[in-house]
Each structure stands twice: as structure tokens, then as C-alpha cells.
Amino acid sequence: MDTYNLVGIHSLVIVLAGKRNIILESQLPKGMETMQKIADLENLGIKPVMPGETAEGAPPQFLTQPADVSLVENQLAHFECRLTPVGDPTMRVEWFHNGRPLSAGSRVRTINDFGYVILEIGGIYQRDAGLYTCKAVNRHGEASVSCSLTVKGRQGVVLEPQMPHGMEGIRKLEESLYHSEQVPVEDAAPQPPRFVTEIKNLESLFEGQPAHFDCRVEPVGDPSMRIEWFHNGRPIDVGSRVHFLDDFGFIVLDLDWTFPRDSGEYVCRATNKWGTATTKATLICKGKDVSTSLDAKRDVVLESQLPKGMSGDRLRTLEEGPKMGEPMAPEAEAEPPRFVKEIGNVDVGEGETAFFDCKVEPKSDPNLRVEWFRNGVQVQTGHRFRTTFDFGYASLQILGVYPEDGGEYTCRAVNKVGQATCKSALTCRAISSVIMLTQVPKGMKPADYLMQMEATLKQYTSEIHLTEEDIYDADRKQPPRYRFVLQLNGEGR
Secondary structure (H helix, E strand, C coil): CEEECCCCEEECCCCCCCCCCCCCCCCCCCCCCCCHHHHHHCCCCCCCCCCCCCCCCCCCEECCCCCCEEEECCCCEEEEEEEECCCCCCCEEEEEECCEECCCCCCEEEEEECCEEEEEECCCCHHHCEEEEEEEEECCEEEEEEEEEEEECCCCCCCCCCCCCCCHHHHHHHHHHHCCCCCCCCCCCCCCCEEEECCCCEEEEECCCCEEEEEEEECCCCCCCEEEEEECCEECCCCCCEEEEEECCEEEEEECCCCHHHCEEEEEEEEECCEEEEEEEEEEEECCCCCCCCCCCCCCCCCCCCCCCCCHHHHHHHHHCCCCCCCCCCCCCCCCCEEEECCCCEEEECCCCEEEEEEEECCCCCCCEEEEEECCEECCCCCCEEEEEECCEEEEEECCCCHHHCEEEEEEEECCCCEEEEEEEEEEECCCCCCCCCCCCCCCCCHHHHHHHHHHHHHHHHCEECCHHHHCECCCCECCCCCCEECCCCCCC
8 A cells, every 4th residue: 555745655565364264273262172171071981880890891681571461452551671781872772563663652652761671552452462572782782572462352332331439439429419308297397388468350451461460379488389370270381471480489470462362260279288279360351442342352354454545356366367268468569679879989098987878679578688799799798897788778888998998889689579789989098108298286387387486496595504503503512593694695685
């Protein structure tokens, strides 16, 4: 690098020693020169000699042998044995079932910890029966032991109870829960029922009004008490409009609405093991269509329910329909379709909506149908193409017109007698890719006026000068209030 001024030129040389990409020196802390210390700390160095083995090691040897097991299906199978040498890092223990390696899984679990070797199989099946072999291998040799598993299958339907101690405990609990001690008859004093308050007569009801009877009976809380209601000697059943209530000696009969046929004598009878008591009342319900007698309202309404001015003769004639043998009314003579109003030419811009409409007769022809065509191809209705035909009025609406939609459009009306057509043209003005027109909203002056306003603003802003003091006040350590300095020319403005 060279630097120079008016006096002379000075030179400077910089030498950089680059680092190697691969660091070969040890990065261990000071005082720890080799990996031996780390190996000793991690217990990877020389192991102490275990009791019963030499420094060179010993081949595996099974001290105990797993016993044969005979179990019932779905039980747990457990095999256990002991193995030496203990703590040999090269020791590998494997289990085999009928000569095939046995892999651990959700039902099979193996344990090899400090000389104990265990195999457990949960929920055994008949296919798990066979010969199981445990094989231990290290660098000095190998050893193996075997045992057998016998599995007894169960029947398809289990007939024996699955409870640990049978059903006696459940029966005792149910008896203590539901068994209630009965009070001996000789110890309880006889209490025949009696009505403290009796039901009252209802003699001024009209059809449709509710009826309510209530009374009180004793003794309260008698489990043998039975309440019954009768109407003219016949038992009353609970229904949609008939409700009973028997709560702590309070007896109620409710009729949500009444009819004249509900009139008569009502009896409430209370019965227990010591006796019976009754109370009576009379109900009189008057029909709506009588005012001075008890005549019941007719169940069948014979008067016409049609609105005023409409008789049932016309409805009866329509329901009967034409009779067999009568000549049918002659149908009106069909005529070919004709357009009363034809579709006209349409000129729209791209993205606008095009609309064609016309009128065709005969309006009442059920076989008349209208079809639309563009350049001879039938138009399929969809999101952008919508057609309407109702009582002789036909229309075609095209949403979001593209230049490709332009062409000749034909409306064809067809019935059994003939057909008629009318044509028009659709012209779509495409929008240029580059918009050259001003985007100023309507009502705003042209862009020339905006440019004049911008030039005026630039003229005034260019004459405003800010000094360093106006930007920051060193004494107050904060920006000062805004001050503007306007240069004035020599004309004395």
C-alpha cells in the first residue's frame, strides 16, 4: 500500500500468515496432553478384574436354568436364569423360539442386567408354545440353555365366571343396597286413609277451558297408598290432556281443555292396607254453540269453511274431472312461433355486460322453447352466460365481455308447428395494454392544473433555508422550534 503527499511517498508492506484448513494440534486444555485421561474418566480404560475370572476373561456360563412352564392361554409367561461373567462388555444374549430368533415387541420383553437374564411374553397364544433357547456369546466362547412352554387353549365360549371370588360378593352388595327392612304389621298402628280436604264441583265451564281438581289425603308417606280417579264409574287414564299428581299427600287431577262429554261425576279413591276413602265432585261443561242448555257441540262441522263468495260447486267439478264418454274440449289450434320484438346489435367495451332481449309468440304454447347461438354454435349457459325465457320474454346476458365473445348471435324459437329466428351482432372494444388516458377521477381538473400546483410548491420550498442552529440546539440538547429564513432579493419585496 502506498501513500503520498506533497513532501514524499511512503510505502507499507502487510504480511498475513494464513491458517491451515485442518487443525492437527490437540485442542485439549492445558495439562491434559493425551486421550488416556478422558478414557479413564469415561471408564473406557482397563477394567478391574472381576472375582472368579482371569485378566484374560472367561467364556459364558449359566449358573441356573429356566424352568419349563405350562400356562393357560392369555396368561403371562416368565423365564429367568443367571449368567456369568458379570459385566463383560462383549457379552451378547439372544433368545430363540423353535430355532428361530425371537425379537422384542409389544408382548415380548427381554432383560439382561448384572448377570440376570429374563424373558417375558404377555398374553400368550397357543402358537407361542414350543422350545425356547437362551444363547450367550462373548469373545471367549458361548453357552446356551433351553426350556419349554406349554399353552392350553380355551373354549370359544367361556362358561366359567371371570370374577376372582365368584358372584357372592356382588350378591351381598345388591342385597344390602336394595333390601329394606319391612316393619312388622303388629308393630305399626293401623292408619286407614282419610281426606283432609275434598275436591270441589266445577259447574260453570265452557268448552275449551281447563278443569282442576285437588285434595289432600293422610297418612302421608305410606308406601302402600294407591290413588285412583274415576269418571262416571270408569277409571281415568293419563293422556295428552289428562295429568295426575300425587306428592306428599297432595292429590291433583288436571284437564288441559274440556269437552261437553267430560261432564259428569268425578271420584278420587285412596286405598292402603288398612282401608279405603273416597271424595266426589261434579263437572259441567257447556258447549260453545249453546247458551241456555247443556247440548253438546256437534263433532262434525257441516257448514262450508270456504271464504265468502266462493261455493263448493266449482271445487266439486274440478275434483270430479271429465266423465267417461264425454267429448274432450277441443284444443286451440297451434301456430308457428314469431318474434314480436327482435334482438338488436350491441356495442360494449371489454369487461362490461352485454344484454340481448326479445319477445316471441304464442306465449301460452307449452311446447315452445328458445335457443341461443353464437356464430352457429349453441351457447351453453354458465357463470357468464345467463339465459331467461318466461311467458314469451327471452333474454341473454353476458357478464365481463371479452373481445373473443364478439360475433353474430342468433335467437331461435321452436315448437311443434315450426320455428323462427332473429339475429344481431356483438362488438367488443378491447382495452389497450398500456393505459394512456388520465386516471384522475371525474370532476377533477386535468393533469396540467396539478403540474402547475406542484411547480408553485417547489418554487416556495426552494427559497426556504435551514441553518445548523435550526436543526439542533446544543444548549437545550433538543431540536428548537422551527424557524424559517426566507431570502429576499434586492427588489425590496
